[in-house]
Amino acid sequence: MRTRPLKVALLGCGVVGSEVARIMTTHADDLAARIGAPVELAGVAVRRPSRVREGIPAELITTDATALVKRGDIDVVVEVIGGIEPARTLITTAFEYGASVVSANKALLAQDGAALHAVAEDHDADLYYEAAVAGAIPLIRPLRESLAGDKVNRVLGIVNGTTNFILDAMDSTGAGYQEALDEATALGYAEADPTADVEGFDAAAKTAILAGIAFHTRVRLDDVYREGMTEVTAADFASAKQMGCTIKLLAICERAADGASVTARVHPAMIPLSHPLASVRGAYNAVFVESDAAGQLMFYGPGAGGSPTASAVLGDLVAVCRNRLNGATGPGESAYAALPVSGMGDVVTRYHISLDVADKPGVLAQVATVFAEHGVSIDTVRQQGKDGEASLVVVTHRASDASLSGTVEALRSLDTVRGVASIMRVEGE
Numbered sequence: 001m002r003t004r005p006l007k008v009a010l011l012g013c014g015v016v017g018s019e020v021a022r023i024m025t026t027h028a029d030d031l032a033a034r035i036g037a038p039v040e041l042a043g044v045a046v047r048r049p050s051r052v053r054e055g056i057p058a059e060l061i062t063t064d065a066t067a068l069v070k071r072g073d074i075d076v077v078v079e080v081i082g083g084i085e086p087a088r089t090l091i092t093t094a095f096e097y098g099a100s101v102v103s104a105n106k107a108l109l110a111q112d113g114a115a116l117h118a119v120a121e122d123h124d125a126d127l128y129y130e131a132a133v134a135g136a137i138p139l140i141r142p143l144r145e146s147l148a149g150d151k152v153n154r155v156l157g158i159v160n161g162t163t164n165f166i167l168d169a170m171d172s173t174g175a176g177y178q179e180a181l182d183e184a185t186a187l188g189y190a191e192a193d194p195t196a197d198v199e200g201f202d203a204a205a206k207t208a209i210l211a212g213i214a215f216h217t218r219v220r221l222d223d224v225y226r227e228g229m230t231e232v233t234a235a236d237f238a239s240a241k242q243m244g245c246t247i248k249l250l251a252i253c254e255r256a257a258d259g260a261s262v263t264a265r266v267h268p269a270m271i272p273l274s275h276p277l278a279s280v281r282g283a284y285n286a287v288f289v290e291s292d293a294a295g296q297l298m299f300y301g302p303g304a305g306g307s308p309t310a311s312a313v314l315g316d317l318v319a320v321c322r323n324r325l326n327g328a329t330g331p332g333e334s335a336y337a338a339l340p341v342s343g344m345g346d347v348v349t350r351y352h353i354s355l356d357v358a359d360k361p362g363v364l365a366q367v368a369t370v371f372a373e374h375g376v377s378i379d380t381v382r383q384q385g386k387d388g389e390a391s392l393v394v395v396t397h398r399a400s401d402a403s404l405s406g407t408v409e410a411l412r413s414l415d416t417v418r419g420v421a422s423i424m425r426v427e428g429e
């Protein structure tokens with residue numbers, strides 16, 4: 001074993017960074033044996049230096065992250081600050097000064113992953129970010145390495161623990177969205193400002209990263225269709241139950257049937273209770289991967305939290321350190337397939353539509369005609385009427401999102417349709 005240690009600069013020492021530092025210290029001997037050289041924490045950059053940081057020698061703490069990455073003797077920079085700046089400039093500088101980088105920063109990688117990969121490649125350095133998608137769950141390395149000989153057709157996952165906690169609470173207690181969100185906030189599963197989670201921004205960033213790796217195609221954040229889950233109601237859950245389904249906020253990356261394009265989207269959807277993703281409870285994450293040769297694979301585990309996320313960061317750190325000792329680099333960005341990324345209109349799936357209609361003869365036939373005119377075939381219809389008003393629940397066969405949008409627009413213009421109460425996609429069948 002080499003005795004000269006590999007030097008690690010830790011940028012950020014919050015929820016994730018403090019756990020990375022702890023594991024680096026407590027597992028130092030095992031890490032050295034697995035890497036083939038000791039790893040040494042050379043410096044820790046933070047914003048508030050006076051905060052007590054248990055187990056971290058005070059002389060390692062600095063507020064000058066730039067000076068730390070520019071030291072010239074750093075082998076690996078671990079970026080767990082988060083956000084776009086200064087993280088982006090610090091990572092770029094780290095490459096320029098000869099270091100490889102491990103990051104957990106989904107927002108930055110979804111936005112600027114291609115550019116950062118290019119800088120890494122220019123400097124013969126590694127950029128690893130297993131922790132950026134679904135916390136502790138090994139997903140990026142399986143897609144990038146284990147499935148490198150296969151062809152991935154679909155990735156379907158629950159990649160945000162906060163929203164899964166809220167939807168699971170709504171499902172199991174019958175609570176409304178606000179009540180379930182309040183509970184999630186009180187228990188520490190939702191942030192004071194939950195927008196990034198409940199509006200699907202966090203999941204969309206992870207979806208862009210996953211789709212890019214799965215399809216060897218550059219998928220930008222703007223390419224990902226995004227719909228949050230704030231409009232999901234207790235009535236939607238009641239409808240889902242009647243269909244033998246539950247509701248999840250899903251990240252879906254799909255190859256088109258002809259294989260010539262891909263789509264990436266995040267939205268709430270009904271999935272059958274028999275689907276493995278339906279039983280993912282609380283704040284857990286799970287990702288279902290379908291490929292040509294392997295068939296169906298499911299990855300499951302804690303998608304966030306200091307220690308689980310640090311596990312993924314440490315796994316990357318070991319891999320990057322091994323590469324460095326071998327004078328090599330691991331896989332970089334693979335975007336050779338360069339498939340076009342289609343918009344939501346081209347997505348083909350099933351739909352559950354709930355309509356408020358006048359309770360009089362002929363309405364059902366009128367509604368069915370509108371569906372037929374737009375080429376959307378109906379699977380089942382359920383009607384409930386009271387006091388001259390009725391609700392009509394229509395479940396369709398597979399149709400394009402564009403055809404469904406046209407259908408809904410036409411339905412809204414019918415005198416006998418009082419309103420479209422909800423539209424939900426049905427996935428996982």
Ligand SMILES: NC(=O)c1ccc[n+]([C@@H]2O[C@H](COP(=O)([O-])OP(=O)(O)OC[C@H]3O[C@@H](n4cnc5c(N)ncnc54)[C@H](OP(=O)(O)O)[C@@H]3O)[C@@H](O)[C@H]2O)c1
Nearest residue numbers: 012013014015016045046047048080081082104105304305
């Ligand atoms: N938390 C999770 O469960 C989780 C899961 C997956 C991925 N991630 C990702 O991991 C990253 C870190 O998340 P976190 O939850 O650990 O965040 P956090 O608890 O807010 O920690 C951020 C750390 O960065 C430091 N920092 C902020 N601005 C800085 C600057 N300009 N220069 C130097 N240091 C600075 C902070 O210093 P102070 O300590 O002085 O404030 C703090 O130590 C993010 O990209 C996040 O998306 C987190």
